[in-house]
Amino acid sequence: MEAVVGHRANLVVIDRDVELYYSHWAAITLLDDLVWGPEHGLRYVRSQDPRDASNPREWLDPDWCEGVALIDVGRRVLAIGDAEPGLYRRFRHLVYRCTWPGWEIVWAVDGLRSVLDYLRMDRPDVPGERVPAPDRDTMTAFWKEDDGSKEGVVLSTTCGAVGHVWTTVDFVDEHLSVGPERFASHVPGPLEPMVADDPSGGIHVDFDRQTVSVWDAMTSSEDIEHLAQRSWPGFKLERWYDRFESHNEALGAAIIDPQLDRTTMRSTIQNVAAGPTMNWSNPVANFAAWFRRSGTPVSFTSAVDAHVPVAPGRLSEFALARLAELEDEVLHGTEGMPPPVRVILPSGNLSGDQPGP
Numbered sequence: 380m381e382a383v384v385g386h387r388a389n390l391v392v393i394d395r396d397v398e399l400y401y402s403h404w405a406a407i408t409l410l411d412d413l414v415w416g417p418e419h420g421l422r423y424v425r426s427q428d429p430r431d432a433s434n435p436r437e438w439l440d441p442d443w444c445e446g447v448a449l450i451d452v453g454r455r456v457l458a459i460g461d462a463e464p465g466l467y468r469r470f471r472h473l474v475y476r477c478t479w480p481g482w483e484i485v486w487a488v489d490g491l492r493s494v495l496d497y498l499r500m501d502r503p504d505v506p507g508e509r510v511p512a513p514d515r516d517t518m519t520a521f522w523k524e525d526d527g528s529k530e531g532v533v534l535s536t537t538c539g540a541v542g543h544v545w546t547t548v549d550f551v552d553e554h555l556s557v558g559p560e561r562f563a564s565h566v567p568g569p570l571e572p573m574v575a576d577d578p579s580g581g582i583h584v585d586f587d588r589q590t591v592s593v594w595d596a597m598t599s600s601e602d603i604e605h606l607a608q609r610s611w612p613g614f615k616l617e618r619w620y621d622r623f624e625s626h627n628e629a630l631g632a633a634i635i636d637p638q639l640d641r642t643t644m645r646s647t648i649q650n651v652a653a654g655p656t657m658n659w660s661n662p663v664a665n666f667a668a669w670f671r672r673s674g675t676p677v678s679f680t681s682a683v684d685a686h687v688p689v690a691p692g693r694l695s696e697f698a699l700a701r702l703a704e705l706e707d708e709v710l711h712g713t714e715g716m717p718p719p720v721r722v723i724l725p726s727g728n729l730s731g732d733q734p735g736p
Contacts, residue, residue, distance in 0.1 A: 386462060388446035389439050389491055390424040391432070393453065397498060399432035400424055401439070404686040406446025406462045410471050413448060413459065414651055415691040416478050416698045420450055420457065426687040441503060442600060444491040451497075458497065458723055460487030460598045464579060466621060466637050468596070469717035470644050474651070477705050478698035485721040485729055488620055489599050493723040502602065518554065519561045522547050530577035533626065533635055536562050538586040543567055544634055551580035551593060552601040558610040559584065559591070575635045581619075581626045594619035594626060604725055620730070622719045639716055648706045652699060 386406035392398040405412060405427070413420045430437040447460040457479055461468070468486065475484040487493035492502050522534070522545060532551055535544040545567035547554065562584045580595040591607060591614045607616040619625040623635045670677040691698070722730045 386445050387439055387443055388448070389430075389444055389494070390427055390447070391449040391494055391498075392421065392424055393449070393451040393498075397432040398425070399430040399437060400427040401430050402427045402686045405448075406444075409446050409448055409459055409461045410463060411651055412689070413457070414474060414478055414698065417450070417457075417482065419689070419691050419698075420448075420479075421452075422692075423689040424448065424450060426689050428685040428687075438495075439491060441489075441491040441495075441602075445600075446598075447487050447491050447494050449487065449494050449497060454483070455481060456483045456485060456729070458485045458487045458494065460490040460493060462598065464597045466578075466596045466623070466716070467639060467643075467647070468621065469720055470639055470647065472720045473717050474648065474702070474705060477701040480701075483721065483729065485723055486621070487598065488595075488722045489603065489725075492599075492602060496725055496727040497723050499727050515557045515561060518549075518557055519565065521549070522565060522567070530575065531579055533575050533578050533581040534562070534583075535581070535626070535630055535634075536565075536584045536586065537629070538563070542630065544630065546575060550597070550600075551582060551595045552599060552603060552606060554582055555591070555593060555603070555606055556610050559586075559614060576638055578623060578635050578637055581623060581635065583626055583629045584614075585629070588615075589613060590615045590617050592617040592619055592625070592629065594621060594623055596621055596623075620719065620722045624719070637716065645706055648702050652702045652706075 385403040386408075388402045388405040388409065390400040390402060390405065392400075412423055432438075445462045447458075449456070449458040451457075457475065472484050472486075475482075487497075489496070495502055531546050531548045532554055533544065533546055534554060536542065543566060545565070562582075563586065579597060581593070583592045584590075585592070591611050593603065593607075593616070603618065604616065607614070623637065627633050627635055667677050724730055
């Protein structure tokens with residue numbers, strides 16, 4: 380059979396010119412592969428399959444691109460759009476600020492689209508039709524089934540003095556596509572006092588202000604800006620990125636209270652420092668061996684083999700030392716959520732920067 384598996388990533392270096400690279404497997408390991416500092420990061424990216432950045436056809440389709448990284452040497456900016464879900468990205472960015480000292484560590488929140496924004500390149504056109512009504516009905520049918528969970532997507536509305544909060548599963552963009560009519564008509568069942576302690580995102584609709592506000596713990600696979608325009612005519616989109624705190628402020632209560640425990644954070648540091656060999660091997664051989672053991676003939680396209688593993692070298696010793704220091708800080712630190720991460724805005728600027736020209 381012809382394999383179509385993979386975790387596709389576009390990797391970009393800005394160093395005088397824009398350099399574009401492709402890996403078929405890097406998306407799910409980027410946060411580990413690049414943690415070893417700028418020298419290793421550049422060596423890793425430049426070891427992958429080079430592509431022509433000036434040719435639009437050489438870039439992945441954003442809907443198929445599961446991971447991105449951008450290293451801007453001149454501005455000392457590292458942007459990563461990873462395939463890993465969860466608010467632990469905040470802690471991961473703390474790690475990177477230790478191992479990439481003097482660099483701005485930012486989230487490519489919209490994946491490849493964010494990288495294109497940073498480069499001041501046009502995002503690809505997407506279809507303009509709204510999600511069909513039957514599909515919207517299917518999505519909202521799950522709202523009552525999932526209501527009351529302490530994990531997943533937190534949905535809420537306010538209109539005058541009336542507010543509603545409920546939870547559901549799946550992805551934020553899928554619920555954003557439902558549009559205002561079904562949010563306005565949904566009345567969740569009575570809930571016991573609820574605190575969402577493992578959230579993946581949220582949507583808050585303020586019908587008085589005609590705003591729909593969105594935050595997400597995952598790198599978006601959809602064009603959120605376009606999706607909001609298509610599904611919420613007459614509404615203003617507010618993006619909170621990973622700032623669940625803004626959702627609590629809008630509700631006037633600490634409904635969302637995710638926890639990052641020190642044990643898990645220490646485990647993350649230790650796993651990275653141990654250097655799991657799976658991150659430094661091409662998984663194609665493992666897939667092939669598994670299929671052959673089961674008696675299934677297997678052949679791979681050349682694209683599937685497009686990944687070069689790069690193990691940390693001597694220049695990564697500084698990063699390893701900083702990881703050890705950070706582990707000690709975590710061990711003796713206080714509980715609490717790290718601050719929100721910086722992101723690439725749709726304008727191409729970084730959040731917190733002064734607007735560019």
